[in-house]
Amino acid sequence: MRRPRQGSLLLLALVTSAGISTLLSVGLLRTMNDTAIARRAATQQRALALAEAGLDAGVQWLLAEDERPVCSDEFAVEGQQCASLTSAFTPELGGIIQTFPGSGSFTVTVDPDDLNEAEPAQAAFTITASGTTTGIAVTRTAAMTIKRESFSKYLMFWNKYKKGQAINMTGAEVLRGPVHVNDNLYIMGSPTFLGPVSYTGAIVCTSAPCNPTYAELPQKLEKPIPMPEAKKRFDEDLVPAAKASGIVIGDDAVVRFEQHPIDLLQPDGPQRYELVVTGKGVDEVKLKGNKLAPTPNAADPSILEVRYTIAGKLVILGKEELTVEDSILHGQVTLASQEDMTIQGHIIYACNPDSVNADGTPVTDEDRQNNPACDNGESRDLLGLVSRKDIIVDTSDETKFPDRVHLPDPARPPIGIMIQGSVMALRTFTVKGAYKKDDSDERARIGYKGRLHLFGGLIQDERGLVGWNIDAKTGAGDGFDKDYVYDARLLRLAPPSFPNTGRYDFVAWAEQRP
Structure with a gap:
């Protein structure tokens, strides 16, 4: 078994x-x-x-x-x-x-x-x-x-403070685009930063309470973004572009952008928008090196002017001082001056991508759909204003810039001036009267002018004042309240030949499969 x-x-x-x-x-x-x-x-x-x-x-x-x-x-x-x-x-x-x-x-x-x-x-x-x-x-x-990377990508950029005088970001400000300063960032109150913030110095609270709000953690850079690069780019990119394929104005001049007068009488006809040059430099206007002959103004033959219809991208260079009057721009233009540039009125796009008009009325998608200057409801208009020296807002014409009061809404004073575009001063952007020629601290009494509504961006070497001694409740003081609104198109677009930072922006990365 x-x-x-x-x-x-x-x-x-x-x-x-x-x-x-x-x-x-x-x-x-x-x-x-x-x-x-x-x-x-x-x-x-x-x-x-x-x-x-x-x-x-x-x-x-x-x-x-x-x-x-x-x-x-x-x-x-x-x-x-x-x-x-x-x-x-x-x-x-x-x-x-x-x-x-x-x-x-x-x-x-x-x-x-x-x-x-x-x-x-x-x-x-x-x-x-x-x-x-x-x-x-x-x-x-x-x-x-x-x-x-173009300087135009910034909502606000400044290299330092004019005369070393700190200018605060205040509690009333809501900044929706990139902000950079090659210095300290001074804070008073509770400003809101909805875009990236970078600086090279420190974030300094100048008074209590100090409670800024950031959508992204502010970034301290080890090296500044060199503003002197802008002068190099001005000379190496912008000037040659104007001489080769744009317009050069050889003397002091007054310029404006406007719709052709005949087109205004024929709203269903062609939409032609023009550059108009008057003043001393009217005899020194050249297109691609060829002189443009001035003609008498239709309303006042004693005034000589040069008119040029804008088509496509255009770079305009003034060798001397330029004064910019009330303008409506259709197209993509960079207006630059090798000397000071003075702004004396609204500068707005024919197709308004902003949410508000210069008179304070709202802009709707329906407005853009019905606007013949728009492309299927989208604005293609883009402006760069660049001065190798100062850009100055001149409020001396009281018919255009009357004194304002904070009515009916104390938090939203009326628009005193609207500028649509990316503004770059290789020295300072300011309001006439903020600084004396002798560099004294005395400031002019020009009266309170409401809001400076900038839709685009502001880049400057020395950050200058646009308003001083303003009481937010009573409106007493001089100059403007800041109202800077970012044009998000500037993240991917730049005005023609606008100076760049010398750095690069990342656009895309992809692996290529066999």
């Missing part, structure tokens, strides 16, 4: 042994597969890391080339700027390491945007990098597009 039992035990042992062997084989196979998968995944990640190292090398090369890369491509003319090319090229990366023993290597190409030659101030580049691993050869490719 024992032998059958011994046979059963032997059979059971054999079956168990076979099962264990099978399990061990399966486990070993799984371990080997997991190891292989992990190795392949690590190799894939290493290839992508090499590609990203290549992208970083391409960006560093662009930055080292001072934003005007000279091409090293064998097909390029010696010294040719890459912005004038339309095809990709391989940059000479110099001392940047491209091969990593035991890991792999990367290659880099740079593809300038086809529109760079026409608009170098806003040049964009697509950097493509491929990383290939050693051993098991795996290649992954990534591409990144970057674009020169």
Whole structure:
């Protein structure tokens, strides 16, 4: 009887042994597969890391080339700027390491945007990098597009304070766009920052309570965004653009933008908007180097004027002082002056992308849909005002700038002046009377003028006063209350040849699959 039992035990042992062997084989196979998968995944990640190292090398090369890369491509003319090319090229990366023993290597190409030659101030580049691993050869490719950062992207930017006098961000202010200062940011009360905030000094509360609200944590930069770069860009981008394909005014002049008088009588006809130049410089107006002849004004023949119909993008440069009168602009224009620029009235878009008109009435989507100056309800109008010196709001005409009171709503005084556009003063933006010629602290008594409603952005080297000694409850004081509203289109658009910061904005990143 024992032998059958011994046979059963032997059979059971054999079956168990076979099962264990099978399990061990399966486990070993799984371990080997997991190891292989992990190795392949690590190799894939290493290839992508090499590609990203290549992208970083391409960006560093662009930055080292001072934003005007000279091409090293064998097909390029010696010294040719890459912005004038339309095809990709391989940059000479110099001392940047491209091969990593035991890991792999990367290659880099740079593809300038086809529109760079026409608009170098806003040049964009697509950097493509491929990383290939050693051993098991795996290649992954990534591409990144970057674009020169325009000063026009800022709602407020200033380098320092005029005469070192701090100007506070106050509790009444709600700032919906990027704000940067190469100095301290002074706070009084509870201003609200709904866009990114950066500074190089410190955030200083000048009085209690001090409770600013930030949508994003403010960023302290180690290095300032160099405002002197703007003068370089003014000279290297804006001036050549005006001379080559725009308008140059050779002497002091008064300018305005307006709809053609005949078109006003024919609302269903063509929508032509013009630049009108009068004053001393009327005999010194050139388009692409060719003089434009002045003609008598239709209403007053004693006044000579130059009229030019705006079509497409236009850069206008005044070699001397420019005075800008009440204007309605249709098109994309940068008006620049190598001397001071004075503003004497509203400057507004023909298609208003803002929420309010200059008279305080609201603007609706229906208004834009019914406006022939709009493109399917969208505004394509864009203005840059740039002075190599000061931009000054002149309120001396009391018919245009009467004294205002805080009625009917104390929190929202009436609009005293509306400026739509990105405004850049390479010295100071201020109101006439805020500062004396002798730099004394005495300020003129010009009366309270209501709100300075700026729809766009304000960039200046020295932040200047627009209002002083203003009592928020009574309206007593002089100048304007600030009412700066961000034009969100400026995050992706810039007026023609508007000065850039010398930095780059990130536009897009994508991996390119085979």
